[in-house]
Amino acid sequence: MxxxxxxxxxxxxxxxxxxxxxxxxxxxxxxxxxxxxxxxxxxxxxxxxxxxxxxxxxxxxxxxxxxxxxxxxxxxxxxxxxxxxxxxxxxxxxxxxxxxxxxxxxxxxxxxxxxxxxxxxxxxxxxxxxxxxxxxxxxxxxxxxxxxxxxxxxxxxxxxxxxxxxxxxxxxxxxxxxxxxxxxxxxxxxxxxxxxxxxxxxxxxxxxxxxxxxxxxxxxxxxxxxxxxxxxxxxxxxxxxxxxxxxHLYETQGTYIAPDQLTPEAVQANTEAIYAREGEKEMQAASEQSMKFALQAMQHHGIELPNS
Incomplete structure (x- = not known):
């Protein structure tokens, strides 16, 4: 064409x-x-x-x-x-x-x-x-x-x-x-x-x-x-x-660290998971990043999304 x-x-x-x-x-x-x-x-x-x-x-x-x-x-x-x-x-x-x-x-x-x-x-x-x-x-x-x-x-x-x-x-x-x-x-x-x-x-x-x-x-x-x-x-x-x-700009899936374990040393100890390329995703808006982290935290605390 x-x-x-x-x-x-x-x-x-x-x-x-x-x-x-x-x-x-x-x-x-x-x-x-x-x-x-x-x-x-x-x-x-x-x-x-x-x-x-x-x-x-x-x-x-x-x-x-x-x-x-x-x-x-x-x-x-x-x-x-x-x-x-x-x-x-x-x-x-x-x-x-x-x-x-x-x-x-x-x-x-x-x-x-x-x-x-x-x-x-x-x-x-x-x-x-x-x-x-x-x-x-x-x-x-x-x-x-x-x-x-x-x-x-x-x-x-x-x-x-x-x-x-x-x-x-x-x-x-x-x-x-x-x-x-x-x-x-x-x-x-x-x-x-x-x-x-x-x-x-x-x-x-x-x-x-x-x-x-x-x-x-x-x-x-x-x-x-x-x-x-x-x-x-x-x-x-x-x-x-x-x-x-x-x-393209991609973001890794990363990992979640519970609040009672969260220290600089804990972040450093999770470096491999934070930077792992498997499962990385191309975000379409900043809100997707915020949602990803929020969902990881909710999953850890056993919180369900409304209407889920």
Whole structure:
């Protein structure tokens, strides 16, 4: 079944280059009207230019598509609101949001300034919050929305010199998890992309031979499945060099320790049972964790659930 976006409107942040550009071109090729958002700065967030975004708009228009550029700084909610208002004025709806904009300020944590930490958090995390907030009620009212967060292996697994970037990229998964729950009854689906691609963000970090295999277009093809009408929900799609996988967060079944036996030493003595992987489960809400522990305690004390 062909994935199409005819009559849909998409906003892609950081779409002047790299992954964002590839996402935007794919969406336009498949029929979407696309807002090309790009501040036009360097990869560390300095500078500003509209040239890259305008070039992508021109390319889309030359191929018969529709697009507009906007240079909103995603870390500034007022500018993001203006972008969304202009989108609504031109096309009257927003169906897809891809939160892709990002910067790097890599240093070891001991050498990293708090200003650099905050700036990376502002762009990656608050940029995703600002853009999502600006389109959320629109998507609720039209009972349709597809949102993609951009996470990273640096957040999920760690990476030397990227404490700020890793913290921000893990934080967007927490944002995704709650938005999935709140958006469900409004047909808003929220997923995340964990890309491994050769872009200006990674060109100095990846060997040339690998860099040439890790094209943004390969990753973007996978992202289209997260934007589709029959998109999954609450999934983390990992993609790079033609490889695709998914990451999940699981919690072990753990164990129960009675109050009259509960000491730090007792917890330590039960380490094997606490960390045992057998029977681990992917939770769908924080309440499931609370319920699990409560049920373990009730079972120990012989308390039955009401109406059981």
């Amino acid at each position: 062909s994935i199409r976006f005819d009559n849909q409107v998409a906003i892609v942040t950081g779409a002047g280059n790299g992954l964002g550009k590839a996402h935007a071109l794919f969406l336009a090729e498949r029929g979407a009207k696309v807002v090309i958002n790009d501040l036009g700065g360097s990869r560390d967030g300095s500078g500003q230019s509209s040239e890259a975004a305008q070039a992508v708009v021109k390319l889309i228009e030359e191929r018969g598509g529709e697009a507009m550029a906007h240079d909103a700084n995603v870390a500034d909610f007022t500018e993001v609101q203006d972008m969304v208002q202009q989108t609504m004025a031109r096309w009257g709806r927003v169906d897809i949001l891809i939160n892709n904009a990002g910067i790097l300020r890599d240093k070891t944590f001991s050498k990293m300034s708090l200003d650099d930490f905050r700036l990376v958090m502002d762009v990656h995390l608050m940029g995703s919050v600002n853009c999502t907030k600006a389109v959320w009620d629109i998507m609720r009212e039209q009972s349709y929305g597809r949102i993609v967060m951009t996470t990273s292996g640096s957040g999920m697994y760690g990476n030397f010199g990227q404490a700020n970037y890793g913290a921000a990229k893990m934080a967007v998964l927490g944002l995704m998890n709650t938005l999935v729950i709140e958006g469900a009854k409004h047909n808003i689906k929220v997923n995340a992309l964990a890309p491994a691609a050769g872009t200006r963000m990674t060109e100095e970090l990846i060997p040339k031979e690998m860099f040439e295999l890790m094209t943004p277009e390969v990753v973007a093809a996978g992202v289209m499945t997260l934007c589709a009408e029959d998109a999954p929900n609450r999934q983390i799609l990992c993609a790079g060099a033609g490889g695709f996988a998914s990451t």
